[in-house]
Amino acid sequence: MSEGVTQGSTRRRGRRPGGSDTRAALVDAARTVFIEQGYDGATVRAIAARAGVDAAMVNHWFGGKEGLFAEAVLKLPFNPRDVADLLLQGSVENLGERIARTFLTTWDTTGGGVFTALVRSVTSHDQAGHVLRDFLVKHIVERVLRTTGTDDVEFRATLIATQLVGMGMIRYVAQFEPLASTDIDTMVAAVGPTLQRYISGPIS
Amino acid sequence: MSEGVTQGSTRRRGRRPGGSDTRAALVDAARTVFIEQGYDGATVRAIAARAGVDAAMVNHWFGGKEGLFAEAVLKLPFNPRDVADLLLQGSVENLGERIARTFLTTWDTTGGGVFTALVRSVTSHDQAGHVLRDFLVKHIVERVLRTTGTDDVEFRATLIATQLVGMGMIRYVAQFEPLASTDIDTMVAAVGPTLQRYISGPIS
Numbered sequence: 001m002s003e004g005v006t007q008g009s010t011r012r013r014g015r016r017p018g019g020s021d022t023r024a025a026l027v028d029a030a031r032t033v034f035i036e037q038g039y040d041g042a043t044v045r046a047i048a049a050r051a052g053v054d055a056a057m058v059n060h061w062f063g064g065k066e067g068l069f070a071e072a073v074l075k076l077p078f079n080p081r082d083v084a085d086l087l088l089q090g091s092v093e094n095l096g097e098r099i100a101r102t103f104l105t106t107w108d109t110t111g112g113g114v115f116t117a118l119v120r121s122v123t124s125h126d127q128a129g130h131v132l133r134d135f136l137v138k139h140i141v142e143r144v145l146r147t148t149g150t151d152d153v154e155f156r157a158t159l160i161a162t163q164l165v166g167m168g169m170i171r172y173v174a175q176f177e178p179l180a181s182t183d184i185d186t187m188v189a190a191v192g193p194t195l196q197r198y199i200s201g202p203i204s
Numbered sequence: 205m206s207e208g209v210t211q212g213s214t215r216r217r218g219r220r221p222g223g224s225d226t227r228a229a230l231v232d233a234a235r236t237v238f239i240e241q242g243y244d245g246a247t248v249r250a251i252a253a254r255a256g257v258d259a260a261m262v263n264h265w266f267g268g269k270e271g272l273f274a275e276a277v278l279k280l281p282f283n284p285r286d287v288a289d290l291l292l293q294g295s296v297e298n299l300g301e302r303i304a305r306t307f308l309t310t311w312d313t314t315g316g317g318v319f320t321a322l323v324r325s326v327t328s329h330d331q332a333g334h335v336l337r338d339f340l341v342k343h344i345v346e347r348v349l350r351t352t353g354t355d356d357v358e359f360r361a362t363l364i365a366t367q368l369v370g371m372g373m374i375r376y377v378a379q380f381e382p383l384a385s386t387d388i389d390t391m392v393a394a395v396g397p398t399l400q401r402y403i404s405g406p407i408s
Binding site: 189 | 323358363367369384390393395398
């Protein structure tokens with residue numbers, strides 16, 4: 001969706017053209033810079049400079065740093081900003097169910113292979129673990145939680161991560177039955193209340 | 205504890221002596237047979253035969269097939285049978301808290317390195333995933349659940365696995381803060397009620 005076919009007209013400096021080779025160059029450069037600097041340390045300017053393209057191309061092709069990271073490093077099948085926006089539509093009371101449903105719908109669609117690759121990268125490289133935390137927990141889960149007015153946002157965000165990551169591990173990586181084949185509605189009914197308590201319920 | 209220093213007097217057939225070389229031979233043979241046959245398919249007799257020792261040595265050194273598997277394949281720092289017995293002492297009403305506390309106490313003690321190795325083996329070998337499910341879910345979680353008289357034992361067991369595996373992933377593998385450094389009492393208060401609902405609460 002963000003891979004729009006229209007060409008931005010804001011290109012000013014003459015480096016590479018803004019076509020698909022620019023896109024590929026940005027992905028390559030981003031992998032290197034994110035691994036070297038971490039998510040927070042990497043700047044759009046540094047990535048664009050390494051790719052030899054204008055920094056505006058990052059917004060043009062990826063909708064910003066988040067989208068570039070999601071594609072270049074995490075190889076996510078979705079744009080995290082869209083996911084966070086989607087989660088914020090609706091009441092806080094059933095946010096847990098929405099998170100569970102969004103998580104399962106997204107990863108079920110990819111057959112879980114991308115999730116497994118993500119876990120493998122976290123278990124094999126320390127740096128990837130840090131980057132993933134910065135990105136998924138801080139920029140998605142915490143961002144959503146901060147809109148709810150709840151306390152203990154950081155701890156709650158990591159509790160939510162335990163349930164989501166664990167669900168992915170059992171459903172997609174280890175594929176334990178019957179959970180691996182359980183339909184999404186049943187999963188949401190079972191896991192949604194857990195997430196809801198981690199979002200806004202008593203946890204101590 | 206099960207590595208008793210006393211020597212069994214039941215040895216009858218003259219194969220290897222019952223010393224530490226027997227123990228090591230059993231561990232080697234067990235790795236091969238468990239991977240080839242899975243946990244349920246592998247017999248104590250087949251493992252002992254491959255090691256060239258008397259089958260009684262398995263009980264002598266490992267307290268049975270479970271203990272041998274835990275050490276040879278999972279490299280667990282505890283005997284699963286002891287863990288299950290421990291969990292069964294006490295009321296069903298706070299079984300969730302006991303499971304959380306036992307899990308955290310056990311893995312915190314090892315520094316989480318063994319847990320990480322376990323996850324890595326599951327993510328890199330399909331066979332290990334099956335074996336792990338057979339073993340941990342069926343022989344520990346389901347065994348404990350069956351004593352509670354709850355319904356949907358298989359689904360509940362895998363739900364419990366999601367929360368435990370996810371907690372281990374975030375605390376030991378990815379080491380997301382603040383959860384990675386949160387004290388055990390606080391963790392048990394947060395996660396215990398989740399496990400308790402998966403054990404005996406409404407899940408649909």
